[in-house]
Amino acid sequence: MHEILNGHEKRCFNMFRMTQTTFRKLVIDLESKHGLHPSERTSTLEKVGIFMFILSIGASNQEAQERFQHSRETISRIFKEVLDAMDGLSKDLLRPRDPDFKEVPSHIANDSRYMPHFKDCIGAIDDTHIDVIIPEEDQLRYRGRKGTPTLNVMAVCDFDLLFTYVVTGWEGSAHDSRIFLDAITNPSLNFPKPPPGTSFFM
Structure with a gap:
């Protein structure tokens, strides 16, 4: 070292x-x-x-x-x-810089192509599959779309491309909507819920 x-x-x-x-x-x-x-x-x-x-x-x-x-x-x-x-x-x-989501992101506010259509959008959310090594007896439920064992990871980022929230640990066979619904309904996961009227790209 x-x-x-x-x-x-x-x-x-x-x-x-x-x-x-x-x-x-x-x-x-x-x-x-x-x-x-x-x-x-x-x-x-x-x-x-x-x-x-x-x-x-x-x-x-x-x-x-x-x-x-x-x-x-x-x-x-x-x-x-x-x-x-x-x-x-x-x-x-991994948290929003503006936890109350009061500010319109500069990438939206300063671009006439997006304002005012996307002024209430605060970021993007998507899932990705990451290959993992799993004991053979557990591999079936971790098999993703490509047939290899994966974890399905959901991530949220803002318009500066900074990650503000990540959920890991779901098996590759889990559907994206299931992970999203669990994140927004499980209080222990602390999903940064936007105020009414705002949204994420998905």
Whole structure:
């Protein structure tokens, strides 16, 4: 970690898909706001490094074991710890900048092609399928339209192309409308409901 974070910027970007400055800020946020702590043998920097290494290049547990010289169990435990902290971070980041949706987005207000027809539209919502590895006995319900196991992920973005809400975890066979209806009717999912008269593109 010392070599990567104090060496050439390109090495850090190749390994973690972010600059050294961004990586250090991420670690500080996860420590100070989202409960990620160092353990007896592993610093918080290294924990986040392991997590980002696995995500950024699609590394296997075995590849992470070799790169960071930890056991299989340790790699799995660290990945879960950082994933839990990232879940907290996502709740801070994935939210509308204007939670009351009072402002007309500038992309609409400043373009005569869209105003006034879309002045009450506040963003776009869509689903996408992400390939996953699932135990064979559970694969059937995760099979998406292309026949491979997937998760069906619903995402909402604003007119600046910033994500404001994401729902994950649904099996690939789940219909988009089912996921949407669950998101807007389940209070625990905290869907940012727009006021009456506004809408999303779908």
